[in-house]
Amino acid sequence: MRRSAPVVLVIVGVALLLGWYVLYTRSLVRDLRREASRVGLMYARVYDGLNDPSAEAANTALLDLSGHIRESGVPVILTDPQGNPTAAVNLPFDEPLNSPRVKEYMRELDRENRPLVEKDVGTVHFGNTPLVRGLTIIPLLQTMLIVMFLAAGAYALRTRGRADREKIWAGMARESAHQLGTPLSSLSGWIELLREAADDPMTATALSHMESDLVRLQRVANRFERIGRPPKKEKVDIGELSERVAAYFRARVPTLAHRVNVQSSRSGELVFDADPVLMEWAIEALTKNAIDALAGSPGNVRIFAKAMPEGRLRVRVEDDGPGIPRELR
Known part of the structure; x- marks a missing residue:
């Protein structure tokens, strides 16, 4: 809707300007016809005065001519x-x-x-007569129309080029996701084989983390495949989604020298109609930004999901990092 708004505004502007141009030219045509009729009447009165043998005919014709000049609106000194x-x-x-x-x-x-x-x-x-002054506006109207048509054409070309580029990128992302599907499936099978042959608890733990990372890669591939497509709507527990994101980062942030705690909490009923893939992607991006904001220092990252009035939802990701320097705010 936002992308189509400039196009709609340009179309409406051009339509209004064209309508005004048509009405204005029609009014000028009426004035020209009125002027032509006035000139014809002036000629008829002068001709009648010249052919009238009476003594007052010439004066009457001149008075009529003076009246027509006054009606024409031409200022004369x-x-x-x-x-x-x-x-x-x-x-x-x-x-x-x-x-x-x-x-x-x-x-x-x-x-x-x-x-x-x-x-x-x-x-x-x-x-100049009012008609001449009106005719001087015609070139301005024509110039405005040409400029608006050129601007609309340039914007259409630019929008089309941007849409083509976005379509290409979306196609590349979906194709990459499709190509990733086969090796990810193979890796999943290899992990299952290693788990069956693993007797060491440490190896089992490592395989569990590998499987978690594999699931993560599969989710990323699914996200790439969704690029350029409309979002889906299904029931999603945002609290459970937030906890899953927190658990993923909790196992991968530092826990010794620079300990980072990732916590998740919820409040209220958090089942909403949303796209689970895109929602998880958004919460992960916010959480990663919060971890990066710690700048390698120990700290806490909190993901808090809360139900709001009127069926709304708020997901807040907080960190206790140094924040943006005051001189850059």
Whole structure:
């Protein structure tokens, strides 16, 4: 689930961005159609005014043209040859023409578009329509989409490569476990033959330890075979499992010069649904870390299993070693 979360987030992000892109372009198309209809209407009114023989037809056409310009939303400022504003329309504020704010906004318009000089009219300073400002966002949206697609592709390739490597390692581990099975079975048979012929108690004890180590190797082989496979669920007595781990290490830690005591205790009902192989593996790893933490000094290692409320379990492995140095914490 955690591995698939980034993929889901990328897919959702791309889908949202694509949806926004489609809706935004559709709104721009509507604005373009509205602009085209406005231009057509302007042409029709001017043409009608030019063909109308009445004296007021031209003025009416010009007034209509001025109204359409105002509706287009284009900010326009007219100035005389001395640079003084004489007329303005569609400004984002309401100020007198001689105010400094109008001249400052006029310089902003000049940075957007080069002013036009018209003889007998003056200089025309104009900005962009809302449609033009909206079109400038399109390249940004396209760039974001391309970047997100490239990022998603790179992540997919990386995830696939990592999954392939994990599959290879899991296959190698299972194959190694399979190959170990035959010699381990042979060793088990040889130990049985030696036990039948052994009369010395010390030899019998050694054979018992050898058999214990052989069982241990078989468990390790089983663990390798389980790599890459889903865990099993069965009833497991965690207290008994902890005691078995403690007994295994108890027979192998120093008992003379640097004595190490490995103890196991339990509290409550400790039968849970779990994978016995993986649970034993985890407790062994914690116990080995605790023994290593003693750093060759005598000490105690305690494995404590306790049933918790709501059907939970706590396994605590403690040691009285020196711990992590303060400067490294």
